[in-house]
Structure formats: structure tokens, C-alpha cells
Amino acid sequence: MSGGEILTATQRRVLELFAVYMQEHGFPPTVRELADELGHSSTAGVHKTLKILQAKGYLTQLSRGKSRTLSLADGQRLPGPRARSLPLVGQVQAGAPMLAVEEKESDFYLDSEWLGDRNAFLLRVQGHSMIDAGIVPGDLLVVEPGQDIRNGDIIIALLEEEATVKRYYNEKERIRLQPENQSMQPIYIHRNDPALRILGKVRGLLRKF
Amino acid sequence: MSGGEILTATQRRVLELFAVYMQEHGFPPTVRELADELGHSSTAGVHKTLKILQAKGYLTQLSRGKSRTLSLADGQRLPGPRARSLPLVGQVQAGAPMLAVEEKESDFYLDSEWLGDRNAFLLRVQGHSMIDAGIVPGDLLVVEPGQDIRNGDIIIALLEEEATVKRYYNEKERIRLQPENQSMQPIYIHRNDPALRILGKVRGLLRKF
DNA sequence: TTATTAAGTGAACAGATGTTCACTTAATAA
């Protein structure tokens, strides 16, 4: 998602300026600061280029309309804190599932190396459907929302208000949600069925004995 | 230099708000955003407190007069009282085990709720002997040293310079180290055998997908 | 050729933002 597209000379210039400014100051530049550095008399040009860089996945706007809230996507985060807080939003039953969204039982501090995404959250597993993958009831799953789901990924699927952990396989017209339990059957659903929503990909697992 | 001085309740509050905002947003707050969060109707109070925090070395102003250019001073970017750092000391092979003590590959921040003991450390699992308990190769185990071992606890045993994960059962004269894998046999050893050392109890598990 | 896209100018608006000043209140130390 980030960094595949080709950049024009101007776009590359702006991106480099942004990165250099970031490195030298420790905070991102404003639109005008970039325009000044380029010798522009107007901010509109740089502003448009920044939008393009966002669309191409090189920059991320952390907040809209606020100052200095652009950041390099996927790049280095130099002074960032090593640990961040994750919300525990509810429970996910792996057999006959159930989700209490945004319950926010408590927060949880976790090393940021495990959190690629700023919107990640925690879910507690209830059923046995992923037992063969070493996911047992009571485990906490680190879930990262996003569209970058690939075959074989372990995901959280929302099916008719109910959430389950399953392994994801895209099979032409349909999607197969595969439990990792020899005694359970996969769920098949049409890829456009509105009853299906993928909440995110499972990035980590926490268990407390 | 940085962080030695004592803080008043208000100063600590502001510093914590700053750090939390930073963690949640990825960029520092403005004076007004802090004031709003505190319910203040004026920005002057927070502004003064921020100046004090700078004078005491907790905050650094990266640039004067510019928006969002405060940052946590060096050494002050700690994750807060709720998280602590754990050393990753080596690998433990669950079949034919092997331990590299104090390798200290890296540190890892974890919620302190998971750390009853200050001497806890992390070990990486290598074998398959605990697969039926949902412990698979690559998992990180949170190990808490100590003598309070009970039957059925999952423990790290050091046998002839080699470490293994097993379930612990005290059977009169002998100790049974039970793998959780149907195809593997338990290890029996006399309770006074000097070849056996219990490194600690497994208190948690971390897995990264 | 024509149409499209990226790049840039110039201007402007609304709100965000750091900073300062005068004043009040409460707690604490001398």
C-alpha cells in the first residue's frame, strides 16, 4: 500500500525535503515551510503535491486540519515511544461468536514493535475453533484493522453481528473461513455478501497463565 | 539534568497528558488541546506549567513560537508506570532443549499487570512438546523465577544445561515433567537430582503473526 | 490536433496557535 507508485521529480523533491526537515527538527514541517524552502511564493502548489503523496501512500495525515500532523508512512519513527496503549474492546467467540464492540474493558500497554497500525485493538477469544493453531479460549488477540488481507491470514470476521477468528481464503466467488479444528467445518460465504465484514488481521497473541 | 526534580500533582498530570496524547496521536498536543482536556477555560495556566516542566527538564521545546514543537526530554520518553521492560534472554527448545542465558537480544515493553515479579524475563520457544497447550515454536514466554511451583504449572526446567518447557507434577520421590504432545513421553527425574533446576513458572505468552 | 495531468502563482478565509498581561486564589515557608 505504501511506496509502490512512481514519483515525479517534484514529488520526490518534496518528499525528500519533508524527510530531511523531519530529521533535522524532530517534528514535521508546515506547508509554508516546505514552500519557502522550495522558493515558492504560494502554498497551493506544495499543498497539492502533498495530497498526491498521501494518495500514493508515501505520507500519512494523522489528523485533518491540524498543524504539523503529516508523517512519513512506513518510514522510520525516530523519537517515538517504545510502548503504546491498546484498548481491549470485547470478546470474540471462536465457535458461535459474539462481539461487544467498544466495551473498552481496559487498556493494555504493548511494545510498539508489535503494532504496525495505530488503530489496533485487543479481543479476547472464547471458543475452540482455532485450537490447532495454538489459539485457545482466554487468549488476547492483537487485531490490526485494514484491507491488506491475504490468503492464509488469521482474521476477525464479523458475521451478522457476531465475530469469529478464522483463517481467510479467497476462492473466486466465495470466501472460505477456515477453522483450525479438525472437528469443525469451514464457513463459506459469497464475497459480496453484506453480512460479512472483516474487522482486521490478527497480528499478535497474548496469553496469561 | 532531566527528570530529577520533584513534580507537583498538576505538573505530573500535565506531563502524563502530554505523553498519552503523544502515544495516541503520534504528534504532540497544542497548549489549547491540553487545556481543554483539563477542563480549563484559559490556556495561560497550562502554558506556565509547560514552562516549568521545561525548566525542570521534563520537556524540550524544539522550536520557539511554532506549533506542536514540544517533545518529551531524553530519558523521559518512558512508557509510563504501567509498562515495564523485559529482557529477552534466549531460546528454550521444548524437545531437546537449549538455553543461551543472558543473551539479551532485545528488550520488550509489557504491561506491568502481567509481571508479578521484577525478575521476569522472556524466552523463545523452539520445539513442539507443548503444542497441545497452545504453545508453538516461536512463541515468547514470560517466565517468572521463584519457588512457588504447583502441580500442573507450566515451568521452565533446566536439565543438564538445557532448558525445556514442561508441565510440572510432583510425585512423591520423583518429579514428572509432562509434555503436552500426545506423541511425546514424560521425563522422570529424582527430586534431589542436581541435574534438575527449575528456572521459573510461565506466566504469559506472546505470539507475533 | 485536443484533452489531461502536474506544477505553480496570487489571493484570501477561518480558525488554530504561541505568547503575554493583569488579576485572583490557595497553599506553604519564613
Add this chain to the structure above:
DNA sequence: TTATTAAGTGAACATCTGTTCACTTAATAA
């Protein structure tokens, strides 16, 4: 007691800042 310090209100000022609009220019694709 008096003096000092931290904390907070309320108001105001001057910039800073993101965003948008209309228009121009150059390069490129169809």
C-alpha cells in the same frame, strides 16, 4: 503575620497554518 510560589481566569494580539478558488504554463497521452 508577610512573602513567595503554583495554579487558574479572562482577554487579547499577532502570526501561523490548512484549505480553497481561479487562473496560467508546460509536458504528455490519445
